[in-house]
Amino acid sequence: MIEAAVRALSQILSPPMRSILWRSIGLALVLIAVLAIGLQRLLSWLATSGEVWAEAALGPSFQTPLDILAWIISIAAGLGVVFGAVLLMPAITSLVASFFVDEVADHVEREYYPAERPGNALPLGVAIPEGVKTSLLTILVYLIVLPLVWFAGAGFIIFFLATAWLLGREYFELAAMRFRPPQEAKAMRKDNAAAVFTAGLFIAAFVSIPIVNLATPLFGMAFMVHMHKRLSGPRPELIEPARKKRLPVA
Numbered sequence: 001m002i003e004a005a006v007r008a009l010s011q012i013l014s015p016p017m018r019s020i021l022w023r024s025i026g027l028a029l030v031l032i033a034v035l036a037i038g039l040q041r042l043l044s045w046l047a048t049s050g051e052v053w054a055e056a057a058l059g060p061s062f063q064t065p066l067d068i069l070a071w072i073i074s075i076a077a078g079l080g081v082v083f084g085a086v087l088l089m090p091a092i093t094s095l096v097a098s099f100f101v102d103e104v105a106d107h108v109e110r111e112y113y114p115a116e117r118p119g120n121a122l123p124l125g126v127a128i129p130e131g132v133k134t135s136l137l138t139i140l141v142y143l144i145v146l147p148l149v150w151f152a153g154a155g156f157i158i159f160f161l162a163t164a165w166l167l168g169r170e171y172f173e174l175a176a177m178r179f180r181p182p183q184e185a186k187a188m189r190k191d192n193a194a195a196v197f198t199a200g201l202f203i204a205a206f207v208s209i210p211i212v213n214l215a216t217p218l219f220g221m222a223f224m225v226h227m228h229k230r231l232s233g234p235r236p237e238l239i240e241p242a243r244k245k246r247l248p249v250a
Helices: 002-012 015-047 049-058 060-087 089-112 124-150 154-176 182-191 193-207 212-232 236-246
Strands: none
Touching: 002 015, 002 089, 002 212, 015 089, 015 212, 089 124, 089 154, 089 193, 089 212, 124 154, 154 182, 154 193, 154 212, 182 193, 193 212
């Protein structure tokens, strides 16, 4: 597994991958900007129009608590942009990854597995919905776990473990679906749940590093291509040539 991670890291900056890297970073930054603008406007509305609406609904006696709440939300509007982008980076990279699945996997397979049958390209109608589902599931899990952040750091540990499970699950299934039907890929992931989760810890650690985490789609996909190959076991197309070499020459 460590060897697979090292191979994935070494390939991120290789010349064939650079174009994908810059495009994936560009898409991630666009999504982060959209998220930041949306979050800032929501919090700004809560601090202004939201306060007026709440005061009209609750009455003048609540003016002081609402003023304090509006002040807190105003500060959150500034900090929330940064916090939201960092918190939702796994969700953002999950969506970005769905656009570059096949390009990354093709480069990995050509470099490390040239003698094996290449995988079949995933239609965008399959890859993108998988990325969207993982992103939405990530947001849902994070919203559930968020209150635990205040309890002695337990929330951060749960965040990390949840990220490992979510990202390991997505990237492995995307790698497996290049060779198997979706249901078979999901079944294989469940059969190897411990290995996939452990591999997901590597991806969770990677996505936790600011700036570097913009390359998560490349690292995660390349890493899981290697993991899928490893968990698939011996491939007949590789065993057969080895047998033929042992046959006596007439």
